[in-house]
Amino acid sequence: MxxxxxxxxxxxxxxxxxxxxxxxxxxxxxxxxxxxxVLIRKGRVRPVHQRKCGGCHSCSPTDLELYELVEKPP
Known part of the structure; x- marks a missing residue:
């Protein structure tokens, strides 16, 4: 799946x-x-908010759109 x-x-x-x-x-x-x-709503993944790069305008917006797994507490 x-x-x-x-x-x-x-x-x-x-x-x-x-x-x-x-x-x-x-x-x-x-x-x-x-x-x-779906994974964000379930609390399993979160977007990583970052500042934009230095302004060269050569990065694709999807290159700057980051995601990470939400770690469960032990």
Whole structure:
């Protein structure tokens, strides 16, 4: 199941850009975002808010859109 696979991938890779996730699953960002939204609503994944890069304008917005697994307390 894609939800579980996505969680395992994030567990292994920590912070991952939407670009990398799209490449790994060979999916478009617009198709992958709703799946990430499900995991975010369940509290299993969170978006990583970061400041924009230095302003060169060569980065794709999906390169700067990062996600990480929410670690469960012990």
């Amino acid at each position: 894609l939800l579980q696979d996505l969680q395992r991938y994030l567990q292994t890779h920590r912070q991952v850009s939407l670009t990398k996730l799209c490449q790994h699953w060979q999916m478009d960002a617009d198709a992958l975002r709703p799946i990430l939204d």
